[in-house]
Amino acid sequence: MTLILHSHPLASFCWKVLVALYEAGTPFEARLLDLGDDAARAAHLDRWPVGKMPLLIDEARGEVVPETTIILEYLDRHYPGPEPLLPAAPEAALEVRLWDRFFDLYVHQPMQKIVTDRLRPEKDRDPFGVAEARAQLQVAYGMVETRMASRAWACGAAFTLADCAAMPALFYAGIVEPWGRRDAVPAYLDRLLERPAVARVIAEARPFFGYFPYAEAMPARLRDG
Ligand SMILES: N[C@@H](CCC(=O)N[C@@H](CS)C(=O)NCC(=O)O)C(=O)O
Known part of the structure; x- marks a missing residue:
């Protein structure tokens, strides 16, 4: 799977990205991120020291994409759905x-x-x-x-x-x-x-x-x- 989203189903900022992915019908793998687990937290901090979730990994393009607004603009640019999330004008x-x-x-x-x-x-x-x-x-x-x-x-x-x-x-x-x-x-x-x-x-x-x-x-x- 090209796109991996490190996220938690209860985490509100993760919802922002999940909504966009489901709206567009973009295939991705959701990996449950439990920041209460020491090993999972350490691995997450290695990827993005700020430590916030969600975090998108694009294996095909070799990109680690943090911050929900940036993730959504990235998806819109590289994996667009039927309708743009950002207008062209x-x-x-x-x-x-x-x-x-x-x-x-x-x-x-x-x-x-x-x-x-x-x-x-x-x-x-x-x-x-x-x-x-x-x-x-x-x-x-x-x-x-x-x-x-x-x-x-x-x-x-x-x-x-x-x-x-x-x-x-x-x-x-x-x-x-x-x-x-x-x-x-x-x-x-x-x-x-x-x-x-x-x-x-x-x-x-x-x-x-x-x-x-x-x-x-x-x-x-x-x-x-
Ligand atoms: N500005 C960030 C905010 C992300 C954020 O606050 N995520 C929360 C979950 S909803 C988080 O990672 N909390 C864990 C923590 O602060 O340790 C974004 O848009 O991605």
């Missing part, structure tokens, strides 16, 4: 890149901050940082509410890289920080969840949901399908 591509960055930096990362804080020992928790993350999410939700009131997908009529970024970010963010009185944000998440590629990613993650630090806050329709 430069201005349209910039808009997609902006909203990919937006979902990663202002939804996904604050969500991670809230989730990982719960994994820390009580004495090492960071209530100030968590409060900042919650405030950041509320700002981001307000922006998504305005934007998605008039769009099917993050950048218009076509499903793109920005939607791959939005899916895991909104899925987990909505569990740890409620939407408030907003309609377009949950409606957009519902549209994302209806895509077969997304449903497949979530079905594969479902057996692991018990390990999610906020498992008790997961709505039954997300937890059980």
